[in-house]
Each structure stands twice: as structure tokens, then as C-alpha cells.
Amino acid sequence: MKFFAAVAAAVSLVEAAIAATTGPYEAYYTTSLTLRDHTIYRPRTLPNQALPILVWGNGGCLKRGTMFEKALTEIASHGYIVIANGGTGFSLGQTDSDMLIESFNWIERNAQTGTYAGKIDPSKIVVAGQSCGGLEAVEVSNDPRIIATGVFNSGLLNPTRDGAWLQRLTKPIFYFLGGPDDIAYPNGERDYTNLPSGLPAWKGNLNVGHEATWSEVNGGEFGNIAVKWLNWITKGDTAGRDYLMGGGAAAKGWSIVHKNLQ
DSSP states (O other): OHHHHHHHHHHHHHHHHHHTOOSSSOEEEEEETTEEEEEEEEESSOOSSOEEEEEEEOGGGBSOTTTTHHHHHHHHTTTOEEEEESOSSOOOOBOOHHHHHHHHHHHHHHSSSSTTTTTEEEEEEEEEEETHHHHHHHHTTTOTTEEEEEEESOOOSOHHHHTHHHHTOOSOEEEEEOOTTSTTHHHHHHHHHTSOTTOOEEEEEOSSOTTTTTTSGGGHHHHHHHHHHHHHHHHOOHHHHHHHHSHHHHHTTOEEEEESOO
16 A cells, blocks of 8 residues: 555656646657757647747756756747757766757758657747857857747857857847856856847846756746747747836846847
């Protein structure tokens, strides 16, 4: 009886974790034999529509696809496919920006055939990452297949060497920083200032530091604003736009500036 009680308790915990997400879809993570060293977050039952995709780089450029499990599962529950660098197991290895390109290539190959045929939309690929993963995202942001870039708690470490990454940007870029206590705060602030003239850009600061709210349920406010941002950028959702551009985010404590955004 104790054994069955323990199993029931474990099942309850799993169900509680699933119920904690706020989107309309039950979401989980899985892998693909055709995309090694990556983790895929998705609705458990894929809807009959092509979903936008977020391609994600981890903090520390760590090869751990479940490092941001809470936030990425939350995003998937709102009708997204999220592909994170790194597998589902523990690994001491590190990632690089080429792994993001591998995800872009996988999306193109699988949009028409196999499990994801008609279920992923290769015209709606967003790239983003946290800290070192944010640098990976910026490095590949000139890829013509992406429609926007998200930089979370990040900024260029060596603007003299890597400043060209910013100057070649043509798609909207969004900075989500953790305020003055975020070690990446001065880097992100500088990069936003140095963006090409006329480039659509947004920058928000929430005073939570470099680790932000990623460890909280569903990624906390950083997970929440990531969903709102994606809803706006990939689905044209006016509520998402209003949250970032209006009073919603400000009411949560975000300090916001933007330029060239319609």
C-alpha cells in the first residue's frame, strides 16, 4: 500500500506541475533523433495549426536543455515550439551559436515532413537566450530566417571585437534586463544605445538581478513577459503589445524605453 501511495503522490506532483502552466495546452519537453543535443518543448497534443518557434540559448552557454524548464514549458503551453540548446541530461559541455543554426535548419527540414509537418511555422522563428545564451542569439541575429531577437540579462562582453554583430542587425531586438544589480546591466544598456539607427528596439529593466525570476513558478515575471512578447511578435496579439508598450509591464515594475516600434 505504501508503494502505491508513493506512486499516487508522484503522479499528483506531475499533474500539479503541468497544471501550474497558464496556457491552454498541456506542455512538456522531449527530444528528436534528428536534432541531437537539443531539447524540444511543445504542447503534448499538437494543434491543427502551424506554431511559432522560439530557439533558445542557455545561461553560461551550458549544454543543459532543461536549465530553463519552468519558463520554456510555460511558453510552450501558450502554443509554441521551443528548441533549447543542450539535451535533457546533465552535461558539463558548452554550447555555441552554431547550435542555434542547427535548430533553424531542423525547422526548415521538418516543417513539411514527419511529426511536425504543418505543425511548425518556419516563417515565425524567434531567437533568444539568457546571459551567454543571449550573446549566442545576437551572434546569429542576422540570419534571414528569424523575425526578432530576445536578449535576456545579457550584452556584448567585448564590443570592440563583437560590435559588428549589432551593426548588421535588421530585425527587431528586445532587451530584458535585471536592473543595476544585473551583472549584464551595463552591457545591455550600452548595446541598446549602440544599435543601428532606425532599428526597431525595446528595452525593459526589472530590478531582480542577473538570475531574474527564472527559478520561480513558470519563470516568474520574466517567463510571463516572454509569453506576452512572443504573442505580440509572432501572433500580432494586441494584449501582448499593450503589456510591453503600455501600462501592464510598468505596473509590474518594469522600466521601459523603446524606439522605432510601430
